[in-house]
Structure formats: C-alpha cells, structure tokens
Amino acid sequence: MQPRAVVRFLPDNRRLHLQDGPIDLIIEANGQRDAVRVAYEAAERRFVTILDELCAELPLLRTAVSGDSDGSCSGNPIREGKASAVPKSFGNSGVLTPEVAAVDFRAVHDAGRGLKGAIARRMFEAVSPYAQGCFITPMAAVAGAVSEAVLESMTSAANLQRAYVNNGGDIALHLAAGEGFTIGMVDRPDCPSLFGTTEISSNNPIRGVATSGWRGRSFSLGIADAVTVLANSAAAADAAATVIANAVDVPGHASIVRVRACEISPDSDLGERLVTRGVGELTAQEVEQALDAGAAVAEQLLRQGLIRAAALSLCNTRRIVSPPSDKPGFAAPQRIAQHA
Amino acid sequence: MAEGRMAEGFLENTIRCDACPVLCYIKRGHAGACDRYANIEGQLVRVDPHVLLDRAKSQGTPLVPFLEREGEWDGTLAKSKDTFVTAIGAGTTYPDYKPAPFIVSSEVDGVDMVTVVTEGIFSYCGVKLKIDTDRHLGPERNVVRAQGEPVGHVTTAEYGSQMLSIGGVHHLTGGTKSEGRVTCETLLDLCNGKEVQLTIDEGAALQVAAGKPPVVNGEREERMRVGCGSATIGMFAKQWFGKVDDVVVVDDHITGILSEHQAGKLLGVRETGIAIQGRRSTPGRYFQVANPGTGWGGTDLSDPLKILKPFKEKFAWPNLRLLMVSTTGEHFAYFELDDALRPVEKELPEVLRESVARIRENCEPALTTVLFMAGAGGSLRAGVTENPVKLTDSVKHAFTRVTCGGAPAYIWPGGGITFMVDVSRMPENAFGYVPTPALVAPIEFALKKADYAALGGHMDYIRPLQEVLQSKQRQRQVTSLAGNPWPLQPSKQGGEE
Numbered sequence: 001m002q003p004r005a006v007v008r009f010l011p012d013n014r015r016l017h018l019q020d021g022p023i024d025l026i027i028e029a030n031g032q033r034d035a036v037r038v039a040y041e042a043a044e045r046r047f048v049t050i051l052d053e054l055c056a057e058l059p060l061l062r063t064a065v066s067g068d069s070d071g072s073c074s075g076n077p078i079r080e081g082k083a084s085a086v087p088k089s090f091g092n093s094g095v096l097t098p099e100v101a102a103v104d105f106r107a108v109h110d111a112g113r114g115l116k117g118a119i120a121r122r123m124f125e126a127v128s129p130y131a132q133g134c135f136i137t138p139m140a141a142v143a144g145a146v147s148e149a150v151l152e153s154m155t156s157a158a159n160l161q162r163a164y165v166n167n168g169g170d171i172a173l174h175l176a177a178g179e180g181f182t183i184g185m186v187d188r189p190d191c192p193s194l195f196g197t198t199e200i201s202s203n204n205p206i207r208g209v210a211t212s213g214w215r216g217r218s219f220s221l222g223i224a225d226a227v228t229v230l231a232n233s234a235a236a237a238d239a240a241a242t243v244i245a246n247a248v249d250v251p252g253h254a255s256i257v258r259v260r261a262c263e264i265s266p267d268s269d270l271g272e273r274l275v276t277r278g279v280g281e282l283t284a285q286e287v288e289q290a291l292d293a294g295a296a297v298a299e300q301l302l303r304q305g306l307i308r309a310a311a312l313s314l315c316n317t318r319r320i321v322s323p324p325s326d327k328p329g330f331a332a333p334q335r336i337a338q339h340a
Numbered sequence: 341m342a343e344g345r346m347a348e349g350f351l352e353n354t355i356r357c358d359a360c361p362v363l364c365y366i367k368r369g370h371a372g373a374c375d376r377y378a379n380i381e382g383q384l385v386r387v388d389p390h391v392l393l394d395r396a397k398s399q400g401t402p403l404v405p406f407l408e409r410e411g412e413w414d415g416t417l418a419k420s421k422d423t424f425v426t427a428i429g430a431g432t433t434y435p436d437y438k439p440a441p442f443i444v445s446s447e448v449d450g451v452d453m454v455t456v457v458t459e460g461i462f463s464y465c466g467v468k469l470k471i472d473t474d475r476h477l478g479p480e481r482n483v484v485r486a487q488g489e490p491v492g493h494v495t496t497a498e499y500g501s502q503m504l505s506i507g508g509v510h511h512l513t514g515g516t517k518s519e520g521r522v523t524c525e526t527l528l529d530l531c532n533g534k535e536v537q538l539t540i541d542e543g544a545a546l547q548v549a550a551g552k553p554p555v556v557n558g559e560r561e562e563r564m565r566v567g568c569g570s571a572t573i574g575m576f577a578k579q580w581f582g583k584v585d586d587v588v589v590v591d592d593h594i595t596g597i598l599s600e601h602q603a604g605k606l607l608g609v610r611e612t613g614i615a616i617q618g619r620r621s622t623p624g625r626y627f628q629v630a631n632p633g634t635g636w637g638g639t640d641l642s643d644p645l646k647i648l649k650p651f652k653e654k655f656a657w658p659n660l661r662l663l664m665v666s667t668t669g670e671h672f673a674y675f676e677l678d679d680a681l682r683p684v685e686k687e688l689p690e691v692l693r694e695s696v697a698r699i700r701e702n703c704e705p706a707l708t709t710v711l712f713m714a715g716a717g718g719s720l721r722a723g724v725t726e727n728p729v730k731l732t733d734s735v736k737h738a739f740t741r742v743t744c745g746g747a748p749a750y751i752w753p754g755g756g757i758t759f760m761v762d763v764s765r766m767p768e769n770a771f772g773y774v775p776t777p778a779l780v781a782p783i784e785f786a787l788k789k790a791d792y793a794a795l796g797g798h799m800d801y802i803r804p805l806q807e808v809l810q811s812k813q814r815q816r817q818v819t820s821l822a823g824n825p826w827p828l829q830p831s832k833q834g835g836e837e
Contacts, residue, residue: 004360006780008772013534022374041521048775055361217375266354266365312776 005048016040023146027164028064029154042157043150043165050146053117054164060114061138062124062269102143108124119149126235129306130243137269143170144210151234156300161269164233166215170210170241175202183209185311198230198309206308208234212241213313214276219268223279223290223314226249227298230309240307242297248294248314256282282315291319355379365579383801388489424827425808426745427457427782439798440723445789446805446828452475453791453828456724456803463778465616466507467530467763470498471546472564472706474592474667476632476640477502478543490515494540499566504538506530510522510781513779524777531763531771531779532709546636550710551764555751557634563703565667568639569596570625575702576695582661583691588662590629590647590671591722600624613655613681614662617647644673651681663692668697710745710763712771716783717756723798724785730795731785732757740787745770745829749783759770761781765824774808787830 005020016027025047029039054061056259115121115138126141147165154163162181163174173181180201186255195281213226219241227245231237250256257278262272264277282290291312297322298310310321353368357377359697364372371378378385388444442808471477477494478484482494484504490504511523529536535549547555554561566572571592577598580587584610587598598604599612601624618629630646633640641647642679644664651660658679665672674692675683689695734740735757742749742757747765752758763770772780 005774008769014366021362022372055363058362120399220684264367264370267369307769
C-alpha cells in the first residue's frame with residue numbers, strides 16, 4: 001500500500017511536521033543532536049500507523065460512552081439526541097452539567113472493553129469520567145491521545161531535555177528535571193494573538209494542554225471562543241476542554257446561531273445536536289453568565305483532580321480557574337501581537 | 341416518500357471522500373475532517389496550502405526578463421496571467437488513476453493552456469552532485485556513505501569537478517531498512533538545500549549543500565582550478581616569459597612544464613634540464629606525477645620538490661629560477677638552483693606574485709550543485725491522462741512542458757519521462773518524503789488544452805486558474821526565480837533547454 005503520511009521539517013528545520021488524513025502534528029524535541037534525531041525517527045515510525053489503527057475502530061470510537069446499560073442519562077436534555085456515529089471533524093464534543101455524577105467505572109469499562117488499540121483505550125479512559133454526566137464519545141480525546149502516544153514513542157526511544165507534540169492545539173509535553181515550557185494562549189484562530197501565557201515546569205504534574213471552542217476545527221455546543229485546559233495528560237486535557245467549552249453557554253439566546261451538526265457534516269457523532277456556528281451581540285451580563293456556567297464545571301473538574309487549571313475566553317472576557325494554593329496557572333493576560 | 345426525497349438530496353449534495361481511511365461524507369461547500377479536501381460544486385477538491393509562482397517583482401529579486409507588463413505588482417494580488425500553480429503542496433491522488441489534484445486551465449497569449457499539477461512519489465530518484473574541486477575525493481566507483489550507510493557512489497569525474505551519484509532505487513529499496521531510510525533522508529536534505537555529511541570509502545569526508553562551497557576533510561574549498569596543469573601553462577605562459585626560467589603547474593591529472601610545453605617552445609623558453617616523476621603524455625604534459633590526494637593540485641603532495649628528479653647538468657645552470665604552482669594558485673613555491681643545481685626555496689619575487697594571483701582570480705568559486713533526477717514515466721501519468729503513453733509521447737515531442745516547482749526540467753531522451761532539475765532553481769523546501777521510503781517532488785505538466793484533450797486528459801476536472809486563486813487563504817505565493825523561463829511561456833517545439 002502506498003503510504004499517505006507526509007513527513008517533513010518545517011522551514012525552520014527544527015520542527016517536524018507529520019500529517020496523515022486529518023491528523024497534523026507539529027513536533028519539537030530538545031536534547032543532544034543524536035537523541036533528537038532518534039526521537040524524530042521514533043515519532044515517525046509510531047505515527048504512520050496511527051490513522052489506520054483509529055479508523056479500524058472508528059464506529060466504536062464514535063459511539064457515546066455511557067455508564068448506564070440502557071444508554072439513557074437522566075437530567076440531561078441534550079442526551080435525547082441520537083448518538084449516531086461519526087463526527088464532522090475527527091474530534092467531537094461532550095456535554096456536561098455541573099452536577100457530574102459519581103462515575104461507575106466498572107460499567108464504563110465494560111462499555112470500552114471492545115476497544116483494542118492502545119490509543120483508542122487511552123481515549124476511552126480520558127472520557128470515561130464524564131460518561132455518567134453527559135453525552136461524550138471517545139473522539140472527544142482523540143487529538144490529545146494521539147499527541148501522547150507519539151510523545152511516548154519519542155521519550156522511550158531517546159533521552160530528551162524537553163519535547164512537545166502539538167496536535168492542532170492539543171499538546172503533550174515532556175520535561176526533564178529543571179526544564180520548563182512557556183505556553184501562549186490564543187482564543188481567536190482567525191486573528192491570532194496571545195491573550196495570556198502560562199509557565200509549565202518539570203516540578204508540577206502538568207503534561208497536557210488542550211484548547212476547545214466553537215471557532216476551532218471541531219464542533220462545540222457552547223459559545224466559548226476558547227477554553228484552554230492544563231491537565232496531567234494531553235488526552236485528559238482534551239476531553240476536559242471539550243466538556244468545559246460546551247458548558248460556556250447562554251441557552252436559548254436569540255443571537256447565537258446554532259445548526260444541527262448533521263446538517264453541516266452528515267456523519268457527525270453529534271447527530272441532531274445543535275452546534276454553535278455564530279455568536280452575535282451579547283450583553284456583559286450574558287457573557288458573565290456563560291462564563292459562570294463554564295467556570296462552575298471547570299471548578300468541579302479541578303476539585304475532582306481531572307484538570308489542573310483552565311482559562312475560559314468569551315468576547316474578550318477571560319476567566320481563570322486554578323487551585324487557590326499554588327499558582328501553576330496562567331500569567332496575567334498579555335497583549336503580544338503575533339503574526340499568523 | 342419524504343425519506344426517499346431526503347436520500348436523493350443527500351446524494352446530490354454529499355460526496356464521500358476516499359483520500360484517507362476516515363472516509364468523510366462531505367457536504368457541498370464544506371471541507372472534510374482534515375480541512376484538506378472539500379466538496380466544491382460536487383467535486384472533491386484538494387485545498388492544501390499550495391505554492392503559486394508569481395511572475396512579478398518583489399524586493400531584491402530581479403525581474404524575470406520577459407515580464408514587461410504594465411502596472412507594478414502591488415504585493416497582494418495574484419494576477420492570473422502571471423501566476424503559475426506549482427505542485428508544491430498540491431498533494432497527490434491515490435489510487436493513481438484518479439485525476440491529479442489540480443488540473444488548471446489558463447490563457448497564455450491567446451492560447452488555452454492546461455497545467456496538470458501533482459506531487460510525485462518517487463522511488464526511482466536520486467541526485468547527481470557536482471563538487472567543484474580537484475582534490476581526490478575517492479576512487480571512482482567507491483561507495484559514498486551517510487551515517488555509515490551506503491547511499492551512492494563516486495562516478496566519472498568532470499573537468500574541474502568530482503561527481504557523486506546519490507540515491508536511486510537500489511539504495512532506497514534494495515538494501516537494508518536503515519540504508520533506505522538514510523538514503524531518503526540524505527536525498528531530502530540535499531534537495532532542500534541542507535548540508536549533508538558524506539564519507540567516501542578510501543577517500544574523503546565531505547560536507548556538501550546545494551549552492552555552497554564543499555568542505556573536504558574539514559577544509560572549505562574556495563575555488564575551482566583554472567584548468568588542468570597543461571591548460572594553465574597554455575593560459576599564462578606569456579605572463580611568465582622573461583620573469584622566470586621554468587614553471588611547473590602541479591596537477592593530479594596533467595602536470596605542465598613551461599620549458600617543455602608547446603606554449604613555452606613557441607615563446608622561445610630555453611631548455612632547463614628539469615626532470616619530473618610520472619608518465620610523459622606529450623611534451624611538457626605529465627600524468628601521475630604523484631598520488632591523488634588533497635594536497636597540491638589534487639595530489640597528495642605537501643612538498644612539491646618530491647616530484648622533481650635532479651636537474652640535468654647538461655642544460656641546467658646555477659641561479660635558475662623555478663616557480664611551482666598548483667592549478668588554483670592556492671599552493672605555490674619559488675626556487676633558485678644553487679651551485680650544485682639543487683633547488684633552494686626563496687621568497688616569491690614581486691613580479692611573479694601577480695601571475696600567481698592571476699591564477700587565483702581566474703578560478704571560479706567552487707560550489708556543490710545538486711541535480712535531482714527521477715522517472716515520472718510510471719503510474720503518476722494516470723493522474724494526467726487515461727492513456728499514459730500519450731503523455732510520454734507528448735513530453736518527448738515537447739508539446740508538454742515539464743517543470744518541477746516551476747523550475748525547468750531537462751528530459752533525458754529515450755523511453756520514459758526521466759527528468760533532471762537543478763534544485764537551487766526551485767522554491768525552498770519543495771521536497772518532502774514518505775516513509776516507503778521515497779521522495780515527494782512537485783511536478784507540473786503544461787500543455788495546450790487542445791493537446792490535453794487529444795491525449796485523453798481528464799477534461800472534466802479542469803478548473804480555471806481564477807477559481808484556484810480565489811481560494812486564497814491556503815496558498816503561498818513565491819516569486820519566480822530570475823533566470824527560470826516562465827513555465828507557461830509557449831515554447832518553440834523541441835529545443836527545450
């Protein structure tokens with residue numbers, strides 16, 4: 001079979017770009033020259049089979065993960081939509097009400113037992129904490145899970161100072177002792193500028209960063225421009241960002257344009273669910289209301305240890321959710337113009 | 341009934357993309373999960389970032405000579421007339437029989453032209469390296485290695501240059517996995533203008549990059565030789581005459597001696613009784629005066645006197661002035677004979693300094709140049725036409741012009757579409773690879789629309805240039821390199837460069 005994957009260096013000759021179908025990874029490793037080379041080779045070797053592995057189990061990955069055997073979920077109106085397979089994007093959205101139910105992991109694991117691939121199982125693990133509280137499919141964590149898997153192949157092949165695998169904003173990080181990354185955050189992909197930065201150092205447990213919002217590549221049920229989440233792993237961050245972004249909302253507001261997912265993308269796993277396609281004028285109060293809703297979910301996930309911090313952005317208003325004690329969180333918003 | 345109508349509408353407006361195993365359903369006006377393929381008017385269209393050559397001036401870049409159109413380029417608009425869609429980033433289609441990703445029509449001087457644009461995946465490909473140096477890099481036919489893996493060999497030397505052949509199907513696919521991988525990496529780097537480290541069995545260690553001076557055993561080669569030793573005598577004999585009694589131009593291939601050489605004889609240079617190692621070819625021209633190496637004139641000499649035998653007493657005289665110089669002027673030494681007719685090194689007199697400098701001045705900068713060579717005569721032709729051999733014929737007869745990223749390609753005569761292109765004339769980072777391993781290179785076929793129809797082209801897939809340009813956000817515009825003929829300039833038939 002002719003390989004589809006494209007492997008090339010970006011023009012800076014430092015960063016590696018791997019692309020296969022809808023997966024686009026930007027990778028950079030720092031370390032000794034030979035180590036970096038070995039790591040890049042390992043990344044490539046791991047990468048080339050990933051899309052086929054995922055597609056082999058795509059129908060199951062696009063099916064809602066549920067803690068209940070009958071597939072219904074009380075207290076969540078959106079769950080009545082049909083959980084049909086297939087997203088627009090390869091990624092997807094989950095819906096979570098603030099009162100996340102205690103998770104029956106045994107039941108959840110029964111549902112995921114059918115999955116074979118290591119990445120598929122990682123996706124499933126990442127979304128299973130949300131299964132009882134909302135509609136979610138493993139696809140909500142696909143980008144982060146892929147990042148993690150590729151990063152792992154690199155760090156197990158070579159001794160690296162630091163490395164990242166960025167899968168369209170869902171980033172897996174590796175940090176040797178004493179190393180750190182500065183992460184810049186962007187809320188509007190159409191006019192990218194940093195609205196804040198965050199420092200991640202080797203002595204805190206954060207190894208995953210993910211961003212979700214209706215302006216991104218995947219559908220969102222909420223109206224957040226962007227929700228950036230820091231978590232222990234990229235897959236966990238990915239799933240959480242999706243869930244929090246969905247919760248940033250003013251239900252029923254007239255100036256929010258919502259379209260049934262299947263109308264845009266016939267095979268979306270969101271089916272008839274309404275996805276956000278435009279956000280008109282909102283009053284300052286409505287913006288606060290939407291951010292409050294999202295922040296409530298983020299705070300709960302923080303308490304449960306599912307995330308380490310979150311930055312929510314809507315109409316130039318930002319909300320930071322981070323532990324009160326330590327400050328691994330986000331630096332004060334900076335205005336650094338960055339050219340696309 | 342209602343359901344039936346819905347299904348009909350669904351089929352009308354939706355296509356299933358088979359570019360990758362995700363197999364997205366894509367509605368009209370939308371893109372698939374990858375954002376690379378879209379449904380435009382019911383057609384599956386590739387919408388990748390895509391390099392357009394702009395035949396206009398940009399800062400510091402000389403104009404393409406034949407661009408003489410009214411109006412300055414404002415730096416933003418791609419004027420369709422002067423825009424050529426390259427295959428860089430165009431992607432490819434799979435399986436091969438599917439039409440190429442871009443088949444673009446445009447009008448050039450009143451003639452409807454079609455450009456078929458695709459990125460070829462080449463297993464049969466390699467590069468020829470021309471390394472401007474006389475230094476001995478290694479015996480002909482010896483293996484060239486990168487990271488210890490065999491990636492090519494030393495091939496026939498050219499005038500003033502050593503030649504290496506790197507890559508090719510035997511190294512890419514015929515050896516070990518590691519050999520294939522390293523070969524592919526080496527080719528990719530060389531084609532994208534990056535520096536590569538090579539070693540030659542029983543020979544030199546090299547650092548080479550397209551368009552840059554080669555580094556041989558850690559020493560940067562600054563200049564090509566002015567000519568072989570004999571040629572150097574021929575060029576400079578007149579300037580030496582009267583200022584020195586004899587000159588030896590040391591060269592691994594042909595060492596020249598002024599007093600014996602025809603050039604010296606004609607000027608009336610007196611016989612000096614000089615005697616030299618090696619095999620005399622014709623008067624004043626000697627082969628194999630020493631072993632090949634990286635010393636004087638591509639020999640292994642660091643002391644040039646080693647090649648001189650004792651002067652013949654019958655002809656030589658005390659105080660005889662002798663200049664020895666290499667073919668680049670890089671090495672030189674001046675001697676005078678003592679009473680026992682032994683050469684004694686002295687400082688180079690001012691009058692000779694100039695001639696040595698002249699040799700240096702006449703040496704062109706030494707460069708490594710990289711020609712990419714590949715065969716496009718295989719399955720990628722099916723993306724152009726349903727009748728592949730007709731494309732080959734059309735290229736042969738120069739009805740179809742082949743370019744690589746807009747750079748002119750030389751088509752090797754005979755069967756197939758075996759082409760060569762100077763990588764330095766292509767936009768940067770034009771090459772990619774797939775882990776097969778094989779190189780991904782852009783290739784464009786431009787021909788008259790009528791000819792395209794005649795060879796069984798995918799006429800239904802032709803899109804007007806304006807339409808391609810309108811999907812602007814995913815395109816990169818680069819200015820055509822000075823000296824490259826405009827890819828769509830109607831050519832006289834035959835006589836391609």
